[in-house]
Amino acid sequence: MNMNCDVVVVGAGPGGSMAAKTAAAAGLKVVMLEKRQEIGDPVRCAEGVGKRAFCQMVKPEPEWIAAEVKGARIYAPDGSRIVMSEDKGGSEVGYVLERKVFDRGLAMEAARAGAKVMVKTRALGLLKEDGVPCGVSALRIGEPLKIRAPLIIGADGVESKVGRWAGIDTTLKLKDIETCAQFLVSDPKIDDQYTEFFLGNTIAPAGYAWSFPKGEMLANVGLGILGSRSKPGEATRLLCSFMKSHFPNGKVVEMVVGGDPCSGPIESATADGVMLVGDAARQTDPLTGGGILTAMQAGMIVGEVAAKALAAGDLSKAGLKEYEDRWRADIGGHLARSYEFKEFFVKLSDKDLNQLIGSLAKEDISKMDLRGMLRVLFRLNPKLLWELRHLVI
């Protein structure tokens, strides 16, 4: 079977759906492919997003949101803790989503805006004419399908192929991916008002463990460790130990695993006729692992640039430069800074982490944002944080 459209979006996660929705709303003929038969499932995510940024991009349906939190608690390896309020806690606290419902909801918005959504349809490769991509070949419910489109948006996640097919090397090094495991845990001791972060090289080497509430007595309890510090099955093994030490009576009702890119901004997210978005473009915050908001933001930009570039008739890499410029301006700088923090953070010993968290014990950080907190940390621990001075000032 053959089809024609203006834009084909590969992958129906938040990045793909926002791109499809924006492009369709601008009048383009959009086809969005999802290789799974169900959108949003199985989940590979801790599901936290900052409330303000989220609500600026979409009007959330009540069923998308599993819990709303007041703040975040960060625990040092020695158990001492600091508390941050929600509005200052950065982009990973605020709402805890129900991704299975949210992802499908967002795909539905793309469909309502006019995009054609095709599930159980897997892209197999790019169609090319004189070496220039002009669509994708796919397998739809086991049957071959050719979709011709002058523009291809790769929103195909951590396992992205679209970029690599177009000559963009998005292969993640082990030091640039966090391998994660998570349980949905039912436990009366879960405080549904706070997200919690647990630091320590025993708990999660070069990563952290988390508890994100999903309602009364229910939370996503998980952890991520740096790929270069992992060995086969380590994430799940460490999560089981963490459960024993921190939620000994917790009842596991779901299991989630996944890889989270933390490479920082890639050299190029565009090629002739191709734009990458979200995890596929490694637009995940390298320090926190959060990637929903950045994917959505980039998705909106991609959709707008798609419409402009098609109108202008230039879909070459040069013609798509506006996307490159805008995503770097909007989120690239943040991702780059975050990557430097991550590269520093992964080297810290438990003693260092205890010192840093402990140094804040007498400070009032409840009203501070992450940047403000870093300034205080730098003032109190200049020697330890010397390498980061250019980021703090």
Place this chain on the structure above:
Amino acid sequence: MLTVNRYKCCYCGACVGVCPTTALELVETWLEVSADCKECGICTKICPVGALEVKA
């Protein structure tokens, strides 16, 4: 040879993202290994559940 323990695999696709030869492909719950696999073992380290193993 790279083997996939189908009873362990949670089909998250982390292995696909680190494969230097694009030899892996996740098809819903089924991880495909192509002939391009060089048995480098990078994917085995990243696997959160330990489903991958390079066997002699």
